[in-house]
Amino acid sequence: MTTPAALKRIADTIWELPMSYKEGMLVPARIFASEKLVKEMDAGVFEQVCNVATLPGIQRYAYCMPDGHWGYGFPIGGLAAMDPGSGVISPGGIGFDINCGMRLVLTNLSAEEVLPRLHHLVDRLFARIPTGVGCHGFVKLKQDEFRQVAEQGSRWCLKHAYATHEDLEMTEEGGCFSGADASDVSVKAVERGFNQLGTLGSGNHYCEIQVVQPHNIMDAERAEAFGLTMVPNQVVIMFHCGSRGFGHQVATDYLKLFLGVMERKYGIKIRDRELACAPFHSPEGQSYFSAMKCAVNMAFANRQVILHRIREVFSDVFHKSPEELAMRMVYDVAHNTAKLERHTVNGRVKELLVHRKGSTRAFGPGAQGIPKCYDKTGQPVIIGGSMETGSYLLAGMSSGADAFFTTAHGSGRTMSRHEAKKQFRGDKLQHDMEQRGIYVRTDSFGGLAEEAGAAYKDIDEVVLTTELAGLSKRVARLVPIGNIKG
DNA sequence: ATGTGC
Numbered sequence: 001m002t003t004p005a006a007l008k009r010i011a012d013t014i015w016e017l018p019m020s021y022k023e024g025m026l027v028p029a030r031i032f033a034s035e036k037l038v039k040e041m042d043a044g045v046f047e048q049v050c051n052v053a054t055l056p057g058i059q060r061y062a063y064c065m066p067d068g069h070w071g072y073g074f075p076i077g078g079l080a081a082m083d084p085g086s087g088v089i090s091p092g093g094i095g096f097d098i099n100c101g102m103r104l105v106l107t108n109l110s111a112e113e114v115l116p117r118l119h120h121l122v123d124r125l126f127a128r129i130p131t132g133v134g135c136h137g138f139v140k141l142k143q144d145e146f147r148q149v150a151e152q153g154s155r156w157c158l159k160h161a162y163a164t165h166e167d168l169e170m171t172e173e174g175g176c177f178s179g180a181d182a183s184d185v186s187v188k189a190v191e192r193g194f195n196q197l198g199t200l201g202s203g204n205h206y207c208e209i210q211v212v213q214p215h216n217i218m219d220a221e222r223a224e225a226f227g228l229t230m231v232p233n234q235v236v237i238m239f240h241c242g243s244r245g246f247g248h249q250v251a252t253d254y255l256k257l258f259l260g261v262m263e264r265k266y267g268i269k270i271r272d273r274e275l276a277c278a279p280f281h282s283p284e285g286q287s288y289f290s291a292m293k294c295a296v297n298m299a300f301a302n303r304q305v306i307l308h309r310i311r312e313v314f315s316d317v318f319h320k321s322p323e324e325l326a327m328r329m330v331y332d333v334a335h336n337t338a339k340l341e342r343h344t345v346n347g348r349v350k351e352l353l354v355h356r357k358g359s360t361r362a363f364g365p366g367a368q369g370i371p372k373c374y375d376k377t378g379q380p381v382i383i384g385g386s387m388e389t390g391s392y393l394l395a396g397m398s399s400g401a402d403a404f405f406t407t408a409h410g411s412g413r414t415m416s417r418h419e420a421k422k423q424f425r426g427d428k429l430q431h432d433m434e435q436r437g438i439y440v441r442t443d444s445f446g447g448l449a450e451e452a453g454a455a456y457k458d459i460d461e462v463v464l465t466t467e468l469a470g471l472s473k474r475v476a477r478l479v480p481i482g483n484i485k486g
Numbered sequence: 487a488t489g490t491g492c
Binding site: 095243 | 487
């Protein structure tokens with residue numbers, strides 16, 4: 001790959017494209033990457049991050065995280081903060097899978113206790129958690145009940161005995177973005193979504209059994225605060241899923257609406273249709289913001305009911321209650337959202353609309369809006385690698401202020417799904433992984449091939465880069481032993 | 487990512 005000649009190295013892990021790079025840029029573009037990662041980035045990333053820099057109201061820089069790759073309009077691994085007064089909201093800056101996110105759950109079991117029952121455990125998870133495209137959820141709802149889920153998120157789960165108070169505390173925003181009004185969501189979106197509560201989905205969505213090996217703990221103090229030091233080789237559960245067809249339909253509906261009004265009604269000219277947007281304070285912008293929150297809340301509720309079922313499965317397999325197994329949440333992080341947050345710009349505290357697309361909020365120690373128990377450590381940041389190579393738990397840092405306290409979200413793809421399918425075979429991959437101690441169940445070998453570790457960047461390099469850039473600090477590396485995926 | 491594509 002060739003990087004643009006105008007790309008300047010600002011620091012070891014910070015690269016910049018100046019405003020002169022592309023006509024209409026309102027701010028420079030900044031890319032967090034090591035030299036190796038920046039060279040691996042596709043040319044599309046540099047074009048896209050500079051396109052984002054032309055959007056009205058953008059503050060400081062258009063950003064790309066070390067796991068960044070080409071996406072719809074904005075790069076995946078993108079971050080753009082807008083002035084809500086003069087700026088826009090853009091569905092492409094949030095993504096189709098609204099609030100796709102990661103949840104990490106503890107157990108007090110050791111790998112030695114789990115391994116003899118691993119196959120049974122993974123088979124039971126696979127049997128009890130619906131996976132794959134078009135799967136139906138285990139929570140049966142009428143459409144009006146689903147609208148309540150969309151407005152209430154995890155709070156709905158608490159009322160219906162799928163959650164504990166502590167689960168809500170350990171979820172961003174308590175598992176509910178306020179201001180979600182289901183009347184802003186189309187009938188079609190509800191029709192697609194109402195039978196999807198309690199589904200994992202497909203693509204890179206998975207549920208994984210992982211081990212915290214003592215030699216993989218990088219920050220002992222934070223590891224203890226996050227609950228990872230109960231037993232040596234402690235087993236934890238990490239899972240990744242989002243708002244399914246519901247969020248997809250919300251994004252589709254509003255992209256279409258915005259394309260109709262953006263230029264004709266608001267006079268906004270954009271170089272790429274995929275950057276469709278509307279002024280944040282316009283009726284269309286506010287309506288999308290509300291509908292997006294409905295999808296955010298559906299995704300929080302989806303992860304919450306899945307957690308409920310994971311607890312049931314562990315309870316059945318190990319003949320102990322979830323409390324006896326200490327199945328507490330470490331945290332739940334959202335990847336694809338826009339949020340109003342207060343940040344310091346030019347020495348003044350200002351409210352900004354922060355678009356994160358394939359990037360993670362990473363508030364540091366003492367930040368408002370994170371659980372009290374994490375006040376000294378910073379918020380937990382859960383970064384999933386590929387199913388072959390392992391994942392990380394990190395913590396937000398005060399030094400992340402320049403990037404509006406945001407970090408990476410995963411490994412980032414190095415090849416398209418199509419290319420990965422050509423290069424790898426799912427059945428062979430499953431066999432090879434089992435030889436290496438990772439038991440995988442899937443209902444799509446094609447889908448499995450797309451997720452091969454070799455189709456992703458080096459997760460160790462990505463998280464090290466976030467640490468060197470001051471965005472987040474590594475706490476522990478988590479090694480997979482079992483995985484179910486769609 | 488997605489009842490996987492105009």
